[in-house]
Amino acid sequence: MKILSKLGLSVTLGLLAAACSSNNNSPPASTGTSSGSSASGAGTGTSGGTGATGTSSGASGAASGSAGAATGATSGTTSGATSGTTTEGGSPEASTTEEASTTEEASVEAAATLPTVASVQALCTETSSPYQAGSAEFTPQEFCVLFESICSAEIIQGVYGTTESGCETAFAAVPNTAVAGMCRTEHLCNANQPNNAATHCPHTQGWGTVTVKTGSPCQ
Numbered sequence: 001m002k003i004l005s006k007l008g009l010s011v012t013l014g015l016l017a018a019a020c021s022s023n024n025n026s027p028p029a030s031t032g033t034s035s036g037s038s039a040s041g042a043g044t045g046t047s048g049g050t051g052a053t054g055t056s057s058g059a060s061g062a063a064s065g066s067a068g069a070a071t072g073a074t075s076g077t078t079s080g081a082t083s084g085t086t087t088e089g090g091s092p093e094a095s096t097t098e099e100a101s102t103t104e105e106a107s108v109e110a111a112a113t114l115p116t117v118a119s120v121q122a123l124c125t126e127t128s129s130p131y132q133a134g135s136a137e138f139t140p141q142e143f144c145v146l147f148e149s150i151c152s153a154e155i156i157q158g159v160y161g162t163t164e165s166g167c168e169t170a171f172a173a174v175p176n177t178a179v180a181g182m183c184r185t186e187h188l189c190n191a192n193q194p195n196n197a198a199t200h201c202p203h204t205q206g207w208g209t210v211t212v213k214t215g216s217p218c219q
Helices: 002-025 029-089 092-113 117-125 140-150 164-172 181-192
Strands: none
Touching (some): 117 140
């Protein structure tokens, strides 16, 4: 009886020891699951958040910078080439403007060199004037400035014309003699006197009257 009791106690203790040993060697299921989830979450967060986003942003920035540099270089080269060609080569419009400006300046300069009407009249009225005496001839500019001023109502078509340049060319062709150029200068001074234009302006043109060519003292 005592033997059976001891045997039963030994069996019971053996089973308890085996149970404890089994529990100590096997890790708890909940701890394994929790540890695995935690590690997986940390890994996913690091690689997916920081690494991927940073790399993608850097690549995007570099690409944008390269595109901006290429655009700037192309734009600058094209703009510079176009501007340089236009400025250096010039254009038909610029050439036309320059030519018109040069012509206008020449006209203004020529007009500035012409004598005044008053200065030519003074040559006629000065004491012992050779022009009034018929012993000197006006220059084409002097003659035409005074002629166009005081003989505008007695101009004979086809003699001196109606422009300053045409008059100067025609008078320059008149011989500088007492019966031609000097005579016409003298009669222009006569026409400058009061009420004498109708009589003497035709003589300055080599005509007797405004309607009759013969009879002029100045051929």
